[in-house]
Amino acid sequence: MKIGKLQLHNSLTRQKETFTPLEEGYIGMYVCGPTVYSDVHLGNCRTFVSFDIIYRYLKYLGYKVRYVRNITDVGHLLDDGEDRISKGARAEKLEPMEVVQKYTLGFHDMMRIFNTEPPSIEPRASGHILEQIQMVEDILKNGWGYESNGSVYFDTVKFSKEKDVYGKLSGRIVEELLVETRELKKQDDKRHPADFAIWMKADEEHLMRWNSPWGEGFPGWHLECSAMSTKYLGKTFDIHGGGNDLKFPHHENEVAQNYGACGCQPAKYWLHTNMLLMNGKKMSKSDGNTITPEGLFTGDSPHVTKGYSPMVVKFFMLQAHYRSTMDLTDDALQAAEKGYRRLMEAQKTLEGFSADGTAGQVDKEINELLDQAFEQMSDDFNCPMALARLFELVNKINGLRDGHLPMAELSAATLDRLKKDFHAFTHDIFGLKDDVADGEDGEKMDGLMQLIIQLRNNAREAKDWPTSDKIRDTLKELEIQLKDAKGVTTWTKA
Numbered sequence: 124m125k126i127g128k129l130q131l132h133n134s135l136t137r138q139k140e141t142f143t144p145l146e147e148g149y150i151g152m153y154v155c156g157p158t159v160y161s162d163v164h165l166g167n168c169r170t171f172v173s174f175d176i177i178y179r180y181l182k183y184l185g186y187k188v189r190y191v192r193n194i195t196d197v198g199h200l201l202d203d204g205e206d207r208i209s210k211g212a213r214a215e216k217l218e219p220m221e222v223v224q225k226y227t228l229g230f231h232d233m234m235r236i237f238n239t240e241p242p243s244i245e246p247r248a249s250g251h252i253l254e255q256i257q258m259v260e261d262i263l264k265n266g267w268g269y270e271s272n273g274s275v276y277f278d279t280v281k282f283s284k285e286k287d288v289y290g291k292l293s294g295r296i297v298e299e300l301l302v303e304t305r306e307l308k309k310q311d312d313k314r315h316p317a318d319f320a321i322w323m324k325a326d327e328e329h330l331m332r333w334n335s336p337w338g339e340g341f342p343g344w345h346l347e348c349s350a351m352s353t354k355y356l357g358k359t360f361d362i363h364g365g366g367n368d369l370k371f372p373h374h375e376n377e378v379a380q381n382y383g384a385c386g387c388q389p390a391k392y393w394l395h396t397n398m399l400l401m402n403g404k405k406m407s408k409s410d411g412n413t414i415t416p417e418g419l420f421t422g423d424s425p426h427v428t429k430g431y432s433p434m435v436v437k438f439f440m441l442q443a444h445y446r447s448t449m450d451l452t453d454d455a456l457q458a459a460e461k462g463y464r465r466l467m468e469a470q471k472t473l474e475g476f477s478a479d480g481t482a483g484q485v486d487k488e489i490n491e492l493l494d495q496a497f498e499q500m501s502d503d504f505n506c507p508m509a510l511a512r513l514f515e516l517v518n519k520i521n522g523l524r525d526g527h528l529p530m531a532e533l534s535a536a537t538l539d540r541l542k543k544d545f546h547a548f549t550h551d552i553f554g555l556k557d558d559v560a561d562g563e564d565g566e567k568m569d570g571l572m573q574l575i576i577q578l579r580n581n582a583r584e585a586k587d588w589p590t591s592d593k594i595r596d597t598l599k600e601l602e603i604q605l606k607d608a609k610g611v612t613t614w615t616k617a
Contacts, residue, residue: 127497127498127501128141128142128501129141129142129184129501130142130501130502130503131362131392131394131503132394132446132503133392133393133394134292134370134393134394134395135291135292135388135390135392135393137294139503140392142392144186144361145359145360145361145391148185148186148187149186149187149188149189150181150186150187150188150189150361150362151188151189151191151355151356151357151360151361151362152174152177152178152181152188152189152190152191152356152360152361152362152363152364153191153192153193153348153351153352153355153356153360153362153363153364153389153390154171154174154190154191154192154242154363154364154365155192155193155195155348155364155365155366155369155373155374156171156192156193156194156195156245157194157195157226157230158195158196158199158207158208159194159195159196159208159222159223159226159227159230160199160207160208160210160211160222160226161211161226162226162229162233162415163226163229163230163233163416164406164413164415164416165399165406165414165415165416165419165451166366166398166399166406167366168233168237168416169396169399169440169449170365170366170396171192171234171237171239172237172239172437172440172554173396173440173445173504174192174364174394174396175234175237175239175240175554176441176445176504176506176552176553176554177364177394177445177504178190178240178242179240179551179552179553179554180500180504180552183547183551183552184501188243189243189244189355189356190242190243190244191242191243191244191245191246191351191352191355191356192242192244192245193245193246193247193248193347193348193351194223194227194230194245194246194247194248195248195344195347196208196219196220196223196227196247196248196249197219197248197249197331197341197342197347198248198323198341198342198343198344198346198347199344200344206329206330206331206341208222208223208331209329209330209331211226212330213330219330219331220249223247223249233416236416236420236433237433237436237437237554238433238434238437238554238555238556239554240554244355246351246354246355248342248347248351249331251347251350251351251354252333252342254350254351254353254354255322255342255346255347255350256322256335256336256342257350258321258346258349258350258353258380258384259275259321259322259335259342259346260336261383261384261385262275262277262321262380262383262384263275265383265384265386266281267281267282267379267382267383268321268383269314270337271312271313271314272312272324273324273337273338273340274312274320274322274323274324274337274340275320275321275322275337276312276313276314276318276319276320276321277318277319277320277321277376277379277380277383278314278318279315279317279318279319279379280314280315280317280318282379282382282383286382288378288379288382288388289375289378289379290375291378292370292371292374292375292378292393293370293371293374293375295371295375319343319345319372319376320343321342321343321345321346321380322335322337322340322341322342322343322346323340323341323342323343324337324338324339324340325339325340325341329341344373345372345373345376345377345380346380348373348377349377349380349381349384349389352377352389352390353381353384353385353389358381358385358387358389359387359388359389359390359391360389360390360391361390361391361392362390362391362392362393362394363377363389363390363392363393363394364393364394364395364396365395365396366395366396366398367395367396367397367398368398369395370395374393377389394445395446396445396446397445397446397447397448397449398448398449399448399449399451400448400449400450400451401413401414401426401450401451401452402426402450402451402452403450403452412426414426414427414451416433416436419431419436419456420432420433420436426453427453427456428453428457431456431459431460432460432558433558434463434555434556434557434558435456435459435460435463435558436456436459437553437554437555438459438462438463438466438553438555439451439455439456439459441506441507441510441553442459442462442506442507442510443507444503444504444505444506444507445504445506446503462514463555465514465517466513466514466517466549466555467549467555467557468606469516469517469520469521469545470545470546470549470557471557472520472521472524472606473520473541473542473545474542476520476523476524476538476542477538478530478533478534478535478537478538479535480529480530480531480532480533480534480535481531481532481534482532482533482534482536482537483529483531483532483533484532485519485523485528485529485532485533486532486533486534486537488519489516489519489533489537489541490537490540492512492515492516492519493512493516493540493541493544495512496509496512496513496516496544496548497509497544499511499512500552506553509548510553513545513548513549516541516545520541524606572603575594575598576605576612578594579591579594579595579605579612580612582594
């Protein structure tokens with residue numbers, strides 16, 4: 124198998140480019156992680172699932188990937204200027220780091236539920252205060268910031284005039300950005316409303332504070348990602364990712380900070396995921412158009428008719444390109460459930476195949492579909508198109524099982540490749556698991572089903588049709604379906 128060159132859509136240039144790592148065989152990738160002041164929401168889950176698949180595919184291609192995803196536990200302010208973590212701590216009568224620990228553990232649990240791989244490094248903002256102070260000092264030394272009343276601000280106006288950089292990533296015109304920021308609440312210690320804080324003076328009631336050359340305070344939200352990506356990946360690294368909503372101001376300000384401290388663009392390629400809609404509209408707590416991951420799993424929500432397993436939800440997410448919006452509806456989830464089960468059933472059926480035929484038309488078509496699936500994944504991680512090729516392979520698998528396609532046209536070498544690559548896509552790249560037979564309980568159930576299938580086969584061989592029919596009908600009542608084809612019996616949840 125030969126996989127073509129990897130193509131990425133670079134948000135910075137707004138075009139698709141051939142991916143060339145800075146160092147051959149190695150990739151540094153930074154993805155903005157959650158602010159851990161509340162439970163992770165479903166839109167965030169989509170972003171992290173998307174970058175998990177990207178991470179998995181890069182590793183499948185043979186790259187050694189250092190994947191850094193941060194935890195924001197300080198500096199992310201609300202519109203009223205209060206730190207999100209501090210507000211959560213006051214509301215729950217907890218220490219700020221208790222809030223951080225509670226919701227970080229919850230975030231990790233949710234990532235495990237979605238079967239995502241942990242990043243190589245997961246740094247916390249509060250654990251890198253020294254690095255952030257150093258970056259502020261470098262920005263000041265290079266003339267791109269100023270101190271005012273114990274806070275330090277990035278001089279956005281000066282930077283935008285002297286460097287043709289600000290606004291490039293978000294695609295906004297600098298003059299419009301500066302006009303927009305005039306509508307923000309004026310802070311007396313800023314020279315211009317467009318300037319953003321890289322270090323903030325802590326007032327007497329602020330819970331999280333550190334000593335600095337400018338007095339007690341805390342770092343700005345944008346600064347942490349610049350400091351930690353530089354520490355672990357270098358001044359310039361391969362890929363920077365995050366949600367589309369972070370392009371401005373967060374990522375735009377990261378670029379400014381990195382130029383201000385290091386004199387260069389932090390990342391060569393920028394990747395951004397799009398938003399998750401629900402029932403055709405933006406998710407919003409205020410109008411009730413929202414659902415939690417737990418509500419989706421349990422069905423405890425007016426927006427769904429029943430609960431859906433995490434793997435069904437993940438399969439649903441695969442059906443839209445990461446740069447496209449995705450509309451979550453109950454109908455779409457029901458369709459995803461059927462598709463997911465069909466895919467898992469084909470995986471089980473395939474495992475029971477053996478072949479000793481000679482390469483024919485079936486052999487050729489299967490190899491072409493596998494090649495096309497990898498080509499689609501290498502075209503900016505196009506999961507929906509790759510998944511479409513897998514379902515064409517599902518049709519081939521079912522055709523071979525049911526005798527509609529000749530097994531004699533399938534060589535042992537191609538069958539081995541089909542088993543290997545089909546499993547690689549479903550499990551290694553997409554990160555799907557069979558939720559019917561998953562974990563220790565799933566293994567027990569699968570073992571029990573194999574015993575039941577054997578007992579039924581024994582009854583059929585003895586022409587004990589009443590017993591055979593009784594087993595089949597009882598399993599059907601339990602929503603477990605048996606399928607017999609070419610001497611192989613498989614089971615699936617109906």
